[in-house]
Every structure is written in structure tokens, then in C-alpha cells.
Amino acid sequence: MASSPASYRPSSDMMAITVIVAVLAAVPVVASLVGDPFLVKIATRVVVFAIAAVALNLVLGFGGLVSLMHAGLFGIGGYVVAILAFHADDSSRLFDLFPGTTELSIGLPLAMLVAGAAAAVMGLVSLRTSGVYFIMITLAFNQMLYYFFVALQQYGGEDGLQIMSDLTLFGHAAIGRMSFYYGCLVALALVLVVVQRLINSRFGMVLRASSQNERRLTAIGIAPLRYRLTAFALSGAIAGLAGALLAAGQQFISPAEMSWVRSGDLVVMCVLGGMARVWGPVLGAAVFLVLEIVLSGWSTHWQLAFGLLIILVVVSLRGGLIDLLHLVGRRGASR
Amino acid sequence: MTAPLLEVKQLVKRFGGLVATDHLDLDVRPGETLALIGPNGAGKTSLIAQLQGDLTPDAGAIYFSGVEITRRPAHGRALMGLARSFQITSVFPELSLVQNVALAVQARLGHSFRFWRDASSDSRLTGPAREALEIVGLSYPSRPASDVSHGERRQLELAMALAMQPRLLLLDEPMAGMGREDGVRMTRLLNELKRDYAMMLVEHDMNAVFALADRVTVLVAGKAIATGRPDEIRADPQVRAAYLGQK
Numbered sequence: 156m157a158s159s160p161a162s163y164r165p166s167s168d169m170m171a172i173t174v175i176v177a178v179l180a181a182v183p184v185v186a187s188l189v190g191d192p193f194l195v196k197i198a199t200r201v202v203v204f205a206i207a208a209v210a211l212n213l214v215l216g217f218g219g220l221v222s223l224m225h226a227g228l229f230g231i232g233g234y235v236v237a238i239l240a241f242h243a244d245d246s247s248r249l250f251d252l253f254p255g256t257t258e259l260s261i262g263l264p265l266a267m268l269v270a271g272a273a274a275a276v277m278g279l280v281s282l283r284t285s286g287v288y289f290i291m292i293t294l295a296f297n298q299m300l301y302y303f304f305v306a307l308q309q310y311g312g313e314d315g316l317q318i319m320s321d322l323t324l325f326g327h328a329a330i331g332r333m334s335f336y337y338g339c340l341v342a343l344a345l346v347l348v349v350v351q352r353l354i355n356s357r358f359g360m361v362l363r364a365s366s367q368n369e370r371r372l373t374a375i376g377i378a379p380l381r382y383r384l385t386a387f388a389l390s391g392a393i394a395g396l397a398g399a400l401l402a403a404g405q406q407f408i409s410p411a412e413m414s415w416v417r418s419g420d421l422v423v424m425c426v427l428g429g430m431a432r433v434w435g436p437v438l439g440a441a442v443f444l445v446l447e448i449v450l451s452g453w454s455t456h457w458q459l460a461f462g463l464l465i466i467l468v469v470v471s472l473r474g475g476l477i478d479l480l481h482l483v484g485r486r487g488a489s490r
Numbered sequence: 491m492t493a494p495l496l497e498v499k500q501l502v503k504r505f506g507g508l509v510a511t512d513h514l515d516l517d518v519r520p521g522e523t524l525a526l527i528g529p530n531g532a533g534k535t536s537l538i539a540q541l542q543g544d545l546t547p548d549a550g551a552i553y554f555s556g557v558e559i560t561r562r563p564a565h566g567r568a569l570m571g572l573a574r575s576f577q578i579t580s581v582f583p584e585l586s587l588v589q590n591v592a593l594a595v596q597a598r599l600g601h602s603f604r605f606w607r608d609a610s611s612d613s614r615l616t617g618p619a620r621e622a623l624e625i626v627g628l629s630y631p632s633r634p635a636s637d638v639s640h641g642e643r644r645q646l647e648l649a650m651a652l653a654m655q656p657r658l659l660l661l662d663e664p665m666a667g668m669g670r671e672d673g674v675r676m677t678r679l680l681n682e683l684k685r686d687y688a689m690m691l692v693e694h695d696m697n698a699v700f701a702l703a704d705r706v707t708v709l710v711a712g713k714a715i716a717t718g719r720p721d722e723i724r725a726d727p728q729v730r731a732a733y734l735g736q737k
Contacts, residue, residue: 357596357604357612360585364593367582374542374580375654376568376597385603 168351171434176344183333195336197448201441202339203401206346208424208436210393215422216430217354218386219366220282223418224293225394227300228274230413232266232395233402234304237316239265244319259324259403266399267392273300274391278384297415304410315409322403329403339400343437346393351433353389362386427468429475438476493556495520495688496541496658501550503536503712510536511547512712518658523689525703525720527696529732533712534692535577538662541690542574543567555657569598571657575647575664577692581635587646588631591619594653622649626679641672648679652687659689665698677701700724708732 179202186194207229214220239262242248242255249255256262281292310316322329329335353359364372365379372379402408411417420443428439446464450457472478494517503511510533518524526534539545541552543564552560559567582590592615596602599614609615623631626645628638635646644664651659664680665673677698680689684702693699699706699720706723708716710732716723723729 352606352608355608355610356606357602357609357615359605360589360593360596360609361602364582364585367584368580370544371576371580371582372593373564374544374568374574374576375594375650376565377593377602378563378565382602 168432168434169348171432172344172347172351175434175437176340176347179340179343180337183336192332195332197445199332199336199339199404200401201444202336202343203397203404204421204424204444205437205440206339206343206400207394207397208421208428208440209343209346209350209433210390210397211421212425212430212433212436213350213353213390213393214383214386215425216432216435217359217366218362218383220383220387221290221422222281222293222387222390223290223415223422224274224277224281224297224300225390225421226413226415226417227297228270228391228394229398229401229417229421230300230304230408230410231270231273232398232400233408233412234310234316234398235266235269235395236262236322236399236402237318237408238310240318240320240322241310241316257318257320257322258326259322259329259399262322262403263396263399266395268395270395270398271388271392274394275384275388278387278391282380282383282387294415294418297413297418301410301413301415304413311409313410315407315411318402318406318408322406330406335404339404342396342400346396347434347437350393354433358382358385423465425475427465427475429477431474432477435475435477442476492520494518494553495522495555496690497553498537498541499551499553501537501540501552502548503533503540503545504548509533509712511540511550513550514709514712514714516707516714516717518688518690521688522704523684523691523702525691525693525699525706526709527693527699527706528709531711532709534709535662536712537709538574538577538660538690538692542572542660565597568654571655572660573651573654573656573658574660575644575651575662577662577666579640579643579647581643581646581650583636584634586632586634587623587628587638587649588616588619590635590646591622591649591653592616594622594650595619598654618653619649622653625649625652625683627675641668641676644668644672644676645679648676652683656687659683659687661689661691661693663692663694665693665695673698 179198182198183195186192207225211222211225214222238249239255240257243257277296281289281296284292305313354363361377361382365383369379424439424443425436427443428437429435446461450460496518498514498516501511501514528534536545540547543562547560551558554570554572589610592609595615595618620631626649628642628645628649635643648664665676668676673695680702691702703720705717706720707714708723708729715732716726716729
């Protein structure tokens with residue numbers, strides 16, 4: 156939220172997005188060079204959570220709305236894909252009406268639609284509050300979603316839901332490790348470009364202004380609620396897409412992915428990477444997930460070190476890792 | 491006499507035991523500049539807030555060009571042409587000067603559900619925004635609003651109000667916190683603007699008030715104790731005792 160607007164140039168953001176996508180696109184090449192296919196698995200996870208974090212940052216960084224229900228929305232997306240596959244597998248019907256499907260060209264848009272609709276309904280209630288109350292209400296909604304899926308015994312309850320059959324995209328097998336990774340990367344690239352356009356559009360200006368000075372916005376003739384609500388629904392839809400990709404990639408979804416701790420992780424990814432830029436949370440997601448793996452390999456008490464690191468970054472770099480890039484860039488330029 | 495642009499009838503606002511607006515009657519005629527003066531705590535800002543829609547009155551009615559707006563939300567009043575500049579400067583700090591004003595232009599051009607086109611390069615927004623900045627005398631429009639001086643931020647507020655194409659400007663101490671030089675410049679600017687806009691002006695700077703106002707209303711404890719031409723107000727013994735004499 157603390158950005159330096161003077162340096163705000165849309166073109167440099169598009170450049171940053173291009174670089175980030177290019178670097179991520181090179182990961183499988185590096186993985187095959189060093190002979191470590193595990194890298195692609197990690198990168199897939201980074202890309203999927205980056206999509207979710209970018210989605211959250213649309214409302215968090217640009218709308219000033221600290222939502223703790225995005226893990227819930229993320230999980231909804233995952234469950235949509237998994238439940239559709241479940242019904243396709245045993246040829247039963249969902250609500251005795253709809254046949255299931257393993258086709259992602261149906262599953263992914265539907266996941267976005269359901270998660271977006273859920274975000275709109277819950278946003279309609281929570282956006283009437285602000286500050287701490289907004290945080291508490293979104294937290295409550297997150298836990299409602301969590302326990303809703305825990306209670307759904309038909310779909311595995313607390314144990315989660317396995318996707319038994321092979322998922323397809325336009326009839327082709329979609330779960331090859333490489334093709335799935337690049338599919339996710341395309342999704343991330345699209346999300347980044349769309350959100351980048353969005354925040355500089357008229358809609359985006361209203362959203363950003365609403366987080367800076369709501370009273371002023373009202374005084375010039377714009378009531379922020381319906382813009383916030385739209386942003387919230389869009390953000391929810393994109394989070395749902397991320398969850399759907401997670402479920403498709405690991406052939407499994409469980410309520411554990413929806414716990415409020417996971418919502419907190421997404422907030423940390425945004426803060427860590429930097430909320431002032433659309434692409435900041437991608438950095439945050441990458442550093443968060445890689446550190447999680449590296450540190451947990453060293454010690455079972457890794458979260459202590461992890462917490463200290465996050466505190467260090469937040470205290471020393473108010474704008475997140477983006478600030479670090481700026482510092483490095485400035486030092487390079489002055490040389 | 492022409493119908494008033496703004497009419498306030500028996501307006502009441504209480505904060506607990508404190509009466510901020512006490513059965514107040516008031517009007518602003520088309521093209522007129524009405525100055526509102528009174529000691530601190532007289533209820534001037536509360537009145538402006540009720541007119542703009544930030545506060546809801548407890549009783550009474552407000553009419554704007556013949557339409558009752560007493561319960562209309564603030565954004566609706568803004569679109570009708572009521573523009574307020576705040577006593578404590580209120581802008582969008584992380585946006586540039588031109589983006590601040592462009593938002594005010596955007597507001598009157600209908601809904602903002604436009605998701606793709608870059609707003610900062612849309613001349614339908616930036617054109618009128620730059621014009622408004624020029625009128626108030628602000629240069630370097632791509633500076634962030636957080637980086638400009640206090641006086642310039644006051645000018646920015648005025649530019650935002652002008653970009654709304656208002657029919658009535660509600661100016662709450664536009665010179666507050668300004669240096670002498672900036673204050674003189676602002677007075678000169680308002681003097682030019684008063685030819686084109688009706689204004690309600692709250693101001694402590696008496697030189698400015700007597701230079702700008704067509705009529706003056708003196709507010710004490712939420713009541714209008716006198717209304718009249720500036721020279722009448724200056725001569726009014728009651729006013730001198732209640733307010734001017736203190737200075």
C-alpha cells in the first residue's frame with residue numbers, strides 16, 4: 156500500500172511481468188539440466204499459489220481490504236474440479252441433475268464462476284464493515300467454508316477428495332508434469348496481464364482511490380461499495396482458478412487447504428513480495444514456498460526461523476521484496 | 491427574487507447534549523457567494539457536512555435547486571452539483587495531481603465499470619483534469635499528491651471540486667493553514683471563480699470574507715444571529731459583540 160507513485164509506470168510493470176514469466180518458463184529447462192525433476196513440482200506449486208496471491212492482492216494491495224477468506228475461495232475452486240471428476244468417475248449426477256466431467260475446459264471456468272459467486276455473496280455482507288470487523292468477518296466466512304467441506308461426507312469430509320480419473324483439457328491428457336506446468340504458467344501470465352490492465356483502468360482508479368480516501372471518493376460522487384464488491388468477486392474467481400489448478404495438479408483437494416492459516420499465508424506472500432505492484436506477490440509466493448521447503452529440510456522448528464525472516468523483511472523493506480529489487484537496481488545504475 | 495439554489499429550513503443537528511445546528515434557516519441564491527463566519531465551535535463545518543451529506547441532520551430539510559436532498563447520500567448530491575472542499579485537506583495521496591482530478595471528472599462521466607483501457611492516457615479524463623489544474627494554478631501535474639506543499643494541496647482540492655462541474659461550491663476554510671502569500675493568491679483565485687460559481691464559504695480570514703462575499707451569515711452556537719451585506723455585518727453591534735469584537 157505504501158508505493159512511490161512517482162515511479163509508477165505501467166510499461167515498466169509489463170516489463171517486470173514479462174521477465175517473471177520468462178524466468179518461470181526456464182525452470183523446466185534448468186530442472187532437466189541439473190537432473191532434478193522435483194524442481195518442476197516446486198515451480199508448479201509456486202505458480203499456483205502466485206495466482207492465488209495475485210488474486211488476493213487485487214483487493215488487499217489495491218483495494219485496502221484485508222481478506223482472510225481467500226483460502227476458502229481457493230478451496231471452493233479445488234472442490235469444483237474434484238467434485239465434477241468424482242461424479243464423472245462413478246457416473247452419478249451432481250444434485251441429481253448435472254453429470255460430472257473430467258474436462259478442465261469446463262471445470263476451470265466453473266470453478267471460477269462458483270468461487271466468484273461465493274465471493275460476491277460473502278463480500279456483500281463483509282464489505283459493509285471495515286477495518287478489524289472486515290478481517291473478523293472474512294475470517295468467520297473462511298471457517299464456515301472450511302467446516303462446510305469437513306462436513307461433506309459424500310466428498311471425503313475431513314480426509315479430502317481424491318481425483319481418480321485422468322483430467323483432460325480439450326480432450327488431451329492435462330496432467331503430464333511439463334504440460335501441466337506450462338498450462339499453469341499461461342494462466343499466471345494471463346492473470347497478471349489482466350490484473351495489471353485492471354488496476355490502471357477507470358475501475359482500478361476507483362478501487363485504489365477507495366483504499367486511500369473513501370470519504371473523498373464519496374464527496375466527488377462515487378460510492379465505493381459496488382466497485383469493491385466487483386473487485387472482490389473477480390479476486391475470488393481468480394483465487395478459485397488457483398485452487399482448481401492445485402486440485403488438478405495434485406489430483407487431490409482437502410479442507411486442509413482451506414484453513415485460515417492458509418489465508419494468512421496468502422497475506423504473508425503479498426506483504427513479503429510487495430503489495431504496491433501486481434507482480435509483487437509472485438515474488439512473495441516464490442520466496443515463501445521455497446523457504447518453506449529449504450528450512451523445513453533443516454529443522455523441525457523451521458517456522459521460528461521463517462517467522463524471524465518475515466519480520467526482518469517487513470521491518471527493513473516496507474514495500475516488500477520489490478524494494479530490494481529497487482535498491483539493487485539503483486545501486487547498479489549509480490555505478 | 492429568483493428561487494434560491496440552496497435552501498436550509500429549520501435544520502437541527504445534535505451531538506449528545508451539544509447542539510451543532512439549532513433550527514437554522516439559510517439560503518444561497520444562484521451566482522451568489524455566501525460567507526459563513528462564526529467563532530470556533532459555532533457549527534460551521536457541521537453545517538457544511540450536512541449539506542454535502544457526510545452528516546445526517548436530526549430534523550429540518552435541505553433543498554438543492556428545488557429538490558429535497560435531506561436524506562440523499564453524499565455521492566448522489568455530488569452528482570447533482572454539490573462540491574465540497576474539506577477543512578482538513580482530503581485528497582488521494584498516492585495518486586498524481588492529474589489522477590486526483592481525473593477521478594472527479596470520471597465520476598460525472600457515468601459508471602466506472604471500465605476494466606481495460608488505461609485511464610491515465612484517456613484524454614476525456616485527463617483533458618478536463620489538466621484544465622482544472624491550470625485554472626487553480628498548479629503545474630507539474632504528474633507529481634504525486636503526497637509530495638506537494640500544503641498550499642498546493644488546497645489548490646488541488648479546489649481543482650477537484652471544479653472538475654465536478656459543480657453548481658455550488660462548499661468551501662470549508664480554503665485558506666486554512668496557508669501562508670500569507672498563498673492566502674492572497676487563493677483569495678484572488680476565488681474572486682475570479684465567483685463569477686462562474688455559486689459558493690458557500692467558511693473562512694476565518696476576515697479580509698478574504700469581506701472581499702469575496704455578497705452576503706455574510708454569522709453563526710453562533712448553531713444559530714444564525716445575523717445575515718446581510720458585508721458592510722451591514724461589519725456594522726452590526728450584535729455581531730461585533732459576539733464575534734468580531736473578540737479579535
